Amino acid sequence: MLRRAASKAIQQRWSMLASRPLSTSKSTANVSTAVNSMILRSLKEHYLEVSKMTPPPKVSPPSPFTVVKGSLENYGPVLTRTHGNEEINITVMRLTNIIPAAEDDEEDGMNQLFLHVDVSKPGQSESLLFLCGLYPDAVGIHSVSMRAKSEVSGFVMAPTKYNGPTFQDLDDKMKDAIHGYLEERGITESLFPFLQAWLYVKDHRKLMEWFKSIGTFITEKKEA
Incomplete structure:
Protein backbone atom coordinates (compact mmCIF):
# COMPACT_ATOMS: atom_id res chain seq x y z
CA MET A 1 0.00 0.00 0.00
CA LEU A 2 2.79 2.42 0.93
CA ARG A 3 4.72 1.69 -2.24
CA ARG A 4 1.64 2.19 -4.44
CA ALA A 5 0.87 5.52 -2.75
CA ALA A 6 4.44 6.74 -3.17
CA SER A 7 4.51 5.76 -6.84
CA LYS A 8 1.18 7.46 -7.56
CA ALA A 9 2.24 10.71 -5.86
CA ILE A 10 5.53 10.82 -7.76
CA GLN A 11 3.77 10.16 -11.09
CA GLN A 12 1.30 12.99 -10.46
CA ARG A 13 4.05 15.47 -9.61
CA TRP A 14 6.14 14.38 -12.58
CA SER A 15 3.17 14.90 -14.93
CA MET A 16 2.83 18.46 -13.69
CA LEU A 17 6.50 19.20 -14.32
CA ALA A 18 6.62 17.41 -17.65
CA SER A 19 3.74 19.57 -18.96
CA ARG A 20 5.81 22.75 -18.53
CA PRO A 21 7.75 23.97 -21.59
CA LEU A 22 11.53 23.48 -21.52
CA SER A 23 13.43 26.18 -23.39
CA THR A 24 17.00 25.80 -22.17
CA SER A 25 19.35 23.32 -20.59
CA LYS A 26 19.03 25.35 -17.41
CA SER A 27 15.29 24.64 -17.36
CA THR A 28 16.00 20.96 -17.87
CA ALA A 29 18.44 20.98 -14.95
CA ASN A 30 15.87 22.76 -12.76
CA VAL A 31 13.21 20.18 -13.59
CA SER A 32 15.65 17.34 -12.86
CA THR A 33 16.53 18.88 -9.51
CA ALA A 34 12.86 19.38 -8.68
CA VAL A 35 11.99 15.78 -9.58
CA ASN A 36 14.84 14.45 -7.45
CA SER A 37 13.70 16.62 -4.58
CA MET A 38 10.15 15.30 -4.81
CA ILE A 39 11.29 11.70 -4.93
CA LEU A 40 13.59 12.17 -1.94
CA ARG A 41 10.89 13.94 0.06
CA SER A 42 8.39 11.17 -0.69
CA LEU A 43 10.94 8.46 0.16
CA LYS A 44 11.72 10.15 3.46
CA GLU A 45 8.03 10.52 4.37
CA HIS A 46 7.31 6.87 3.68
CA TYR A 47 10.52 5.71 5.33
CA LEU A 48 9.51 7.52 8.53
CA GLU A 49 5.97 6.15 8.31
CA VAL A 50 7.16 2.56 7.87
CA SER A 51 9.73 2.93 10.65
CA LYS A 52 6.92 3.75 13.11
CA MET A 53 4.98 0.55 12.40
CA THR A 54 4.54 -1.67 15.43
CA PRO A 55 6.09 -5.11 14.87
CA PRO A 56 4.11 -8.21 15.84
CA PRO A 57 4.86 -9.88 19.19
CA LYS A 58 8.00 -11.99 19.08
CA VAL A 59 7.15 -15.64 18.39
CA SER A 60 9.47 -18.62 18.68
CA PRO A 61 9.30 -21.48 16.17
CA PRO A 62 7.67 -24.70 17.40
CA SER A 63 10.22 -27.10 18.88
CA PRO A 64 12.34 -28.79 17.58
CA PHE A 65 12.57 -26.36 14.62
CA ASP A 203 9.14 -7.50 4.53
CA HIS A 204 9.55 -4.51 6.86
CA ARG A 205 13.34 -4.74 6.71
CA LYS A 206 13.41 -5.10 2.91
CA LEU A 207 11.07 -2.14 2.44
CA MET A 208 13.21 0.05 4.69
CA GLU A 209 16.31 -1.01 2.73
CA TRP A 210 14.53 -0.21 -0.53
CA PHE A 211 13.72 3.34 0.55
CA LYS A 212 17.32 3.88 1.69
CA SER A 213 18.97 2.41 -1.41
CA ILE A 214 16.84 4.48 -3.83
CA GLY A 215 17.54 7.64 -1.84
CA THR A 216 21.26 6.94 -1.70
CA PHE A 217 21.42 6.38 -5.45
CA ILE A 218 19.61 9.64 -6.23
CA THR A 219 21.71 11.76 -3.85
CA GLU A 220 25.05 10.21 -4.77
CA LYS A 221 27.13 12.69 -6.78
CA LYS A 222 28.76 11.69 -10.05
CA GLU A 223 32.47 11.06 -9.98
CA ALA A 224 34.60 13.71 -11.67
Whole structure:
Protein backbone atom coordinates (compact mmCIF):
# COMPACT_ATOMS: atom_id res chain seq x y z
CA MET A 1 0.00 0.00 0.00
CA LEU A 2 2.79 2.42 0.93
CA ARG A 3 4.72 1.69 -2.24
CA ARG A 4 1.64 2.19 -4.44
CA ALA A 5 0.87 5.52 -2.75
CA ALA A 6 4.44 6.74 -3.17
CA SER A 7 4.51 5.76 -6.84
CA LYS A 8 1.18 7.46 -7.56
CA ALA A 9 2.24 10.71 -5.86
CA ILE A 10 5.53 10.82 -7.76
CA GLN A 11 3.77 10.16 -11.09
CA GLN A 12 1.30 12.99 -10.46
CA ARG A 13 4.05 15.47 -9.61
CA TRP A 14 6.14 14.38 -12.58
CA SER A 15 3.17 14.90 -14.93
CA MET A 16 2.83 18.46 -13.69
CA LEU A 17 6.50 19.20 -14.32
CA ALA A 18 6.62 17.41 -17.65
CA SER A 19 3.74 19.57 -18.96
CA ARG A 20 5.81 22.75 -18.53
CA PRO A 21 7.75 23.97 -21.59
CA LEU A 22 11.53 23.48 -21.52
CA SER A 23 13.43 26.18 -23.39
CA THR A 24 17.00 25.80 -22.17
CA SER A 25 19.35 23.32 -20.59
CA LYS A 26 19.03 25.35 -17.41
CA SER A 27 15.29 24.64 -17.36
CA THR A 28 16.00 20.96 -17.87
CA ALA A 29 18.44 20.98 -14.95
CA ASN A 30 15.87 22.76 -12.76
CA VAL A 31 13.21 20.18 -13.59
CA SER A 32 15.65 17.34 -12.86
CA THR A 33 16.53 18.88 -9.51
CA ALA A 34 12.86 19.38 -8.68
CA VAL A 35 11.99 15.78 -9.58
CA ASN A 36 14.84 14.45 -7.45
CA SER A 37 13.70 16.62 -4.58
CA MET A 38 10.15 15.30 -4.81
CA ILE A 39 11.29 11.70 -4.93
CA LEU A 40 13.59 12.17 -1.94
CA ARG A 41 10.89 13.94 0.06
CA SER A 42 8.39 11.17 -0.69
CA LEU A 43 10.94 8.46 0.16
CA LYS A 44 11.72 10.15 3.46
CA GLU A 45 8.03 10.52 4.37
CA HIS A 46 7.31 6.87 3.68
CA TYR A 47 10.52 5.71 5.33
CA LEU A 48 9.51 7.52 8.53
CA GLU A 49 5.97 6.15 8.31
CA VAL A 50 7.16 2.56 7.87
CA SER A 51 9.73 2.93 10.65
CA LYS A 52 6.92 3.75 13.11
CA MET A 53 4.98 0.55 12.40
CA THR A 54 4.54 -1.67 15.43
CA PRO A 55 6.09 -5.11 14.87
CA PRO A 56 4.11 -8.21 15.84
CA PRO A 57 4.86 -9.88 19.19
CA LYS A 58 8.00 -11.99 19.08
CA VAL A 59 7.15 -15.64 18.39
CA SER A 60 9.47 -18.62 18.68
CA PRO A 61 9.30 -21.48 16.17
CA PRO A 62 7.67 -24.70 17.40
CA SER A 63 10.22 -27.10 18.88
CA PRO A 64 12.34 -28.79 17.58
CA PHE A 65 12.57 -26.36 14.62
CA THR A 66 15.31 -23.72 14.79
CA VAL A 67 15.81 -20.59 12.71
CA VAL A 68 18.45 -20.79 9.99
CA LYS A 69 21.18 -18.23 10.70
CA GLY A 70 21.07 -15.32 8.25
CA SER A 71 17.67 -16.27 6.85
CA LEU A 72 16.33 -12.71 7.18
CA GLU A 73 19.02 -11.48 4.79
CA ASN A 74 18.73 -14.34 2.31
CA TYR A 75 16.04 -16.16 0.33
CA GLY A 76 16.83 -19.73 1.33
CA PRO A 77 15.48 -21.92 4.14
CA VAL A 78 13.99 -20.24 7.22
CA LEU A 79 13.54 -23.22 9.55
CA THR A 80 15.46 -26.47 9.93
CA ARG A 81 15.29 -29.59 12.07
CA THR A 82 16.32 -33.23 12.09
CA HIS A 83 13.95 -36.19 12.23
CA GLY A 84 15.84 -39.41 12.76
CA ASN A 85 18.45 -39.42 9.99
CA GLU A 86 16.52 -36.85 7.94
CA GLU A 87 17.25 -33.15 7.57
CA ILE A 88 14.17 -31.00 7.02
CA ASN A 89 14.38 -27.45 5.68
CA ILE A 90 11.48 -25.06 5.21
CA THR A 91 11.45 -22.03 2.93
CA VAL A 92 8.49 -19.64 3.00
CA MET A 93 7.01 -16.76 1.07
CA ARG A 94 3.58 -15.20 0.71
CA LEU A 95 1.31 -16.88 -1.80
CA THR A 96 0.40 -13.42 -3.18
CA ASN A 97 4.05 -13.03 -4.25
CA ILE A 98 3.49 -15.97 -6.61
CA ILE A 99 -0.15 -15.44 -7.56
CA PRO A 100 -1.01 -11.72 -7.23
CA ALA A 101 -4.32 -11.21 -5.46
CA ALA A 102 -6.91 -8.60 -6.26
CA GLU A 103 -6.78 -5.54 -4.03
CA ASP A 104 -9.96 -6.65 -2.24
CA ASP A 105 -8.30 -9.99 -1.42
CA GLU A 106 -5.02 -8.47 -0.21
CA GLU A 107 -5.84 -8.90 3.50
CA ASP A 108 -6.77 -12.56 3.03
CA GLY A 109 -3.58 -13.02 1.03
CA MET A 110 -1.54 -12.10 4.09
CA ASN A 111 -2.84 -15.29 5.73
CA GLN A 112 -1.83 -17.54 2.84
CA LEU A 113 1.77 -18.71 2.93
CA PHE A 114 3.64 -20.89 0.46
CA LEU A 115 6.04 -23.51 1.85
CA HIS A 116 8.89 -25.32 0.17
CA VAL A 117 9.60 -28.34 2.40
CA ASP A 118 12.79 -30.25 1.61
CA VAL A 119 13.43 -33.65 3.24
CA SER A 120 16.89 -35.13 2.64
CA LYS A 121 18.90 -38.11 3.91
CA PRO A 122 22.67 -38.57 4.10
CA GLY A 123 24.11 -40.53 1.20
CA GLN A 124 21.03 -39.96 -0.97
CA SER A 125 21.51 -38.05 -4.22
CA GLU A 126 17.91 -36.81 -4.21
CA SER A 127 15.64 -35.18 -1.67
CA LEU A 128 11.87 -35.24 -1.26
CA LEU A 129 10.23 -31.92 -2.09
CA PHE A 130 6.78 -30.79 -0.92
CA LEU A 131 5.14 -27.57 -2.12
CA CYS A 132 2.45 -26.60 0.37
CA GLY A 133 0.03 -23.85 1.23
CA LEU A 134 0.07 -22.89 4.92
CA TYR A 135 -2.93 -21.26 6.58
CA PRO A 136 -3.78 -20.38 10.21
CA ASP A 137 -5.79 -23.60 10.56
CA ALA A 138 -4.52 -26.00 7.88
CA VAL A 139 -1.78 -27.20 5.55
CA GLY A 140 -2.62 -27.84 1.90
CA ILE A 141 -0.30 -29.91 -0.29
CA HIS A 142 0.13 -28.80 -3.90
CA SER A 143 2.72 -31.31 -5.08
CA VAL A 144 5.21 -33.99 -4.04
CA SER A 145 8.32 -34.75 -6.10
CA MET A 146 11.93 -35.88 -6.04
CA ARG A 147 14.77 -33.55 -6.97
CA ALA A 148 18.53 -33.76 -7.17
CA LYS A 149 20.27 -32.24 -4.15
CA SER A 150 22.66 -30.37 -6.43
CA GLU A 151 19.84 -28.34 -7.99
CA VAL A 152 19.58 -24.71 -6.98
CA SER A 153 17.18 -24.33 -4.07
CA GLY A 154 14.32 -21.89 -4.27
CA PHE A 155 10.78 -21.66 -5.57
CA VAL A 156 11.44 -21.85 -9.31
CA MET A 157 12.69 -25.26 -10.31
CA ALA A 158 13.06 -26.68 -13.80
CA PRO A 159 12.00 -30.35 -13.69
CA THR A 160 14.54 -32.68 -15.22
CA LYS A 161 12.34 -35.77 -15.10
CA TYR A 162 8.80 -36.92 -14.42
CA ASN A 163 7.58 -35.37 -11.17
CA GLY A 164 4.67 -37.73 -10.56
CA PRO A 165 0.92 -37.05 -10.64
CA THR A 166 -0.60 -33.89 -9.22
CA PHE A 167 -1.55 -34.25 -5.58
CA GLN A 168 -5.23 -33.80 -6.35
CA ASP A 169 -5.13 -36.81 -8.68
CA LEU A 170 -4.06 -39.16 -5.87
CA ASP A 171 -6.67 -41.23 -4.09
CA ASP A 172 -7.84 -40.16 -0.63
CA LYS A 173 -5.95 -42.93 1.15
CA MET A 174 -2.61 -41.81 -0.29
CA LYS A 175 -3.43 -38.13 0.33
CA ASP A 176 -4.11 -38.90 4.01
CA ALA A 177 -0.87 -40.88 4.24
CA ILE A 178 1.19 -38.01 2.81
CA HIS A 179 -0.46 -35.51 5.16
CA GLY A 180 0.42 -37.87 8.02
CA TYR A 181 4.02 -38.03 6.81
CA LEU A 182 4.32 -34.25 7.01
CA GLU A 183 2.51 -34.01 10.35
CA GLU A 184 4.93 -36.54 11.86
CA ARG A 185 7.75 -34.17 10.85
CA GLY A 186 6.07 -31.12 12.36
CA ILE A 187 4.72 -29.57 9.15
CA THR A 188 1.41 -28.38 10.57
CA GLU A 189 -0.53 -25.16 11.08
CA SER A 190 1.47 -24.67 14.31
CA LEU A 191 4.19 -23.16 12.09
CA PHE A 192 1.91 -20.35 10.92
CA PRO A 193 2.26 -17.83 13.82
CA PHE A 194 6.05 -17.86 13.66
CA LEU A 195 6.34 -17.76 9.87
CA GLN A 196 3.72 -15.00 9.60
CA ALA A 197 5.63 -12.87 12.12
CA TRP A 198 8.97 -13.72 10.48
CA LEU A 199 7.70 -12.60 7.07
CA TYR A 200 6.44 -9.34 8.56
CA VAL A 201 9.89 -8.58 9.94
CA LYS A 202 11.56 -9.54 6.65
CA ASP A 203 9.14 -7.50 4.53
CA HIS A 204 9.55 -4.51 6.86
CA ARG A 205 13.34 -4.74 6.71
CA LYS A 206 13.41 -5.10 2.91
CA LEU A 207 11.07 -2.14 2.44
CA MET A 208 13.21 0.05 4.69
CA GLU A 209 16.31 -1.01 2.73
CA TRP A 210 14.53 -0.21 -0.53
CA PHE A 211 13.72 3.34 0.55
CA LYS A 212 17.32 3.88 1.69
CA SER A 213 18.97 2.41 -1.41
CA ILE A 214 16.84 4.48 -3.83
CA GLY A 215 17.54 7.64 -1.84
CA THR A 216 21.26 6.94 -1.70
CA PHE A 217 21.42 6.38 -5.45
CA ILE A 218 19.61 9.64 -6.23
CA THR A 219 21.71 11.76 -3.85
CA GLU A 220 25.05 10.21 -4.77
CA LYS A 221 27.13 12.69 -6.78
CA LYS A 222 28.76 11.69 -10.05
CA GLU A 223 32.47 11.06 -9.98
CA ALA A 224 34.60 13.71 -11.67
